Amino acid sequence: MINSVSEMQKICSGIKGTIGFVPTMGYLHEGHLSLVRAARKQCSNVVVSIFVNPYQFSPNEDLALYPRNIDRDVKLLTELEVDFIFFPTEQEMYPEGYKTWVTVDKITQILCGRSRPTHFRGVITIVTKLMNIVDPDYMFMGEKDFQQLVVLQQMAKDLNFRTKIIGCPIVREEDGLAMSSRNKYLSPSARKDALCLHNSLLLSKKLFKQEIISSNKIIAEMSNLIENNNGIVDYIEVVDSQTLKHLAELRTGCRILVAVIIENTRLIDNMEM
């Protein structure tokens, strides 16, 4: 386990062969591990970072509560034969006098960006830093945070990073709930209610197969299902998978993204049509 930026950077610059990188905030679940396995399969060296990045949380969010279990994380990553675990302190990543931010216009101000206005600035900045430290050939990210994936691909392209960012499929619990460290917050009854995200997406797919293509119509049906299961809809949107642009009508390959508050926990999910 490496805590120092300069040591991690030195090690990575000396690595022969390809580097696959998986950035995480720890408290690893099967979703993260699927990314590590993809990296292990494709690359000769695998680096995983664990850093709960304070700047992607808003003041009213769950930074202090965010679950952590570094011993368990290290054990899981060791079992998967990860070469290096990067576990820096906040002081290492944001030393006193830190002043630099990376932003992406437009696609960060919609969807999750509306209710979390500084979230993406924090995500983009920490990933820029991590990419400069690790200099990976490939970076693996889950499609669960689909907007995050598109935003970071835009940043990497715009800033001419050589790293290729690979989106990997959502991993779900047996009953369909998308895996997330935040699922831990749910009470047993809320855990059942939370199935409404996935079920509403399955419903949209069913309706699309019945040739209903009006976004408004499908969103209305999904909202009903979610509200009938005690969910509060933050957003449901039909978007183009590349540009995240709003679509008035569904088409093959488009994506529906949902954010729902269950109890006090905000959960997200999405599905390709």
Next chain:
Amino acid sequence: MINSVSEMQKICSGIKGTIGFVPTMGYLHEGHLSLVRAARKQCSNVVVSIFVNPYQFSPNEDLALYPRNIDRDVKLLTELEVDFIFFPTEQEMYPEGYKTWVTVDKITQILCGRSRPTHFRGVITIVTKLMNIVDPDYMFMGEKDFQQLVVLQQMAKDLNFRTKIIGCPIVREEDGLAMSSRNKYLSPSARKDALCLHNSLLLSKKLFKQEIISSNKIIAEMSNLIENNNGIVDYIEVVDSQTLKHLAELRTGCRILVAVIIENTRLIDNMEM
């Protein structure tokens, strides 16, 4: 001469030995060439970029007029045995749909940042891109744009770039005027008036040697000299060389920065005390 980002990136990633990089907007003068010589002396490979970056100009500034002479630039760089000249098009650097910006807080909002509010965002972003394309060990910049040098050093440190940014001394005409591509705009009489920048800095140094250390007192004397030579002061500031923080009293190693409008041309200069 290389025009394509991907080609430049591929070449640089295959280079053995150190890379020294000099980013320029072309129309090269002895100031630029001194940076190239420093790079040539210190590094086994030298890359120079020529790109008039539109995003560091405000709408009311001189982008369209900015002087260009690529043939002469190439000849000068060839004489200095530069290995690669990177001369990308605007389309290559900012393709359609470009959305990403890099900013540095606080130290970009003072001094030149006050009269040029989007200037540094443009400079920082293009240099981030160029550093990712060239991946230099060392980048060489003139101390004439002293705030730019400090801002880019902050960015490179904050974003964990491995590149070391080296500031090189100001190169002056025989009569003391700091070299700048914008000197070309000056009429013969304005060219004489423009000496007031350097002369005011020499005056400050003389006063400091006489143990006058009040910033206000010294700035007043400098303003007088500049105004008596038809200059309009944009700013004169005494700052800490590392942090650019305003100093009420001069001390050894501090820097005085000036920006003055001569005719319609804004010129800058600075000197270490």
